[in-house]
Amino acid sequence: MNESEILQNEFFLILKSAGVSEELVRKSWEEIRSRYSEPHRKYHTLTHLYYFLNRLKEFQNRISDWDTVLLALFYHDLIYDVKEKDNEEQSADISQTRLELFGYSKDRISLCKNLILATKTHESIQDDTADLFTDCDLSILGAEQKYYQEYSEQIREEYNIYPDELYKPGRKKVLEHFLSMDFIFKTKEYREKKEKRARENLSWELGTL
Numbered sequence: 001m002n003e004s005e006i007l008q009n010e011f012f013l014i015l016k017s018a019g020v021s022e023e024l025v026r027k028s029w030e031e032i033r034s035r036y037s038e039p040h041r042k043y044h045t046l047t048h049l050y051y052f053l054n055r056l057k058e059f060q061n062r063i064s065d066w067d068t069v070l071l072a073l074f075y076h077d078l079i080y081d082v083k084e085k086d087n088e089e090q091s092a093d094i095s096q097t098r099l100e101l102f103g104y105s106k107d108r109i110s111l112c113k114n115l116i117l118a119t120k121t122h123e124s125i126q127d128d129t130a131d132l133f134t135d136c137d138l139s140i141l142g143a144e145q146k147y148y149q150e151y152s153e154q155i156r157e158e159y160n161i162y163p164d165e166l167y168k169p170g171r172k173k174v175l176e177h178f179l180s181m182d183f184i185f186k187t188k189e190y191r192e193k194k195e196k197r198a199r200e201n202l203s204w205e206l207g208t209l
Contacts, residue, residue: 006053028098055139056070068112069133075092077091078091079094118133142184145201152205168209172209178198178202
């Protein structure tokens with residue numbers, strides 16, 4: 001199976017176990033598949049979801065509501081427009097609408113929305129599940145430099161509507177924001193394994209701007 005098929009299977013398993021009709025499951029998956037396949041996306045794609053999923057699976061035994069966390073994964077970048085500043089809020093709002101259709105409780109919908117919103121700033125909210133979620137979302141920052149460089153190039157492609165004189169100052173602010181944090185990663189595991197590499201990668205990119 002390819003990445004899309006694996007993701008689709010995971011999505012179907014979650015919603016079928018929740019008693020959602022097959023028609024609604026298929027319609028909902030098609031919305032996700034088409035959104036993450038938009039031509040302007042180079043990094044925030046189904047490949048990102050697949051990578052994110054595999055990182056989360058490393059911590060599955062620490063996540064009490066696995067299904068809701070996976071739904072947050074599927075919806076966290078549903079809206080991605082580089083010209084807008086409220087992509088996470090829009091994605092969270094759509095997740096609420098969809099989870100209401102799926103028959104999820106208010107508490108689980110709130111968890112899903114909060115996880116999505118946590119990816120806006122990646123600041124710790126003193127919640128283990130949210131910290132795991134955001135660390136897995138940012139795990140590319142601590143990857144080997146060749147993979148990080150590929151990621152940084154894909155981000156630049158996503159912002160190709162902006163010339164360098166506009167893109168570089170904005171990107172510099174993002175990199176400096178992460179480097180100014182006491183810790184980029186919130187969990188002990190990621191700090192021990194990826195913090196040093198992430199700072200090296202971010203500093204390297206900063207030096208190229």
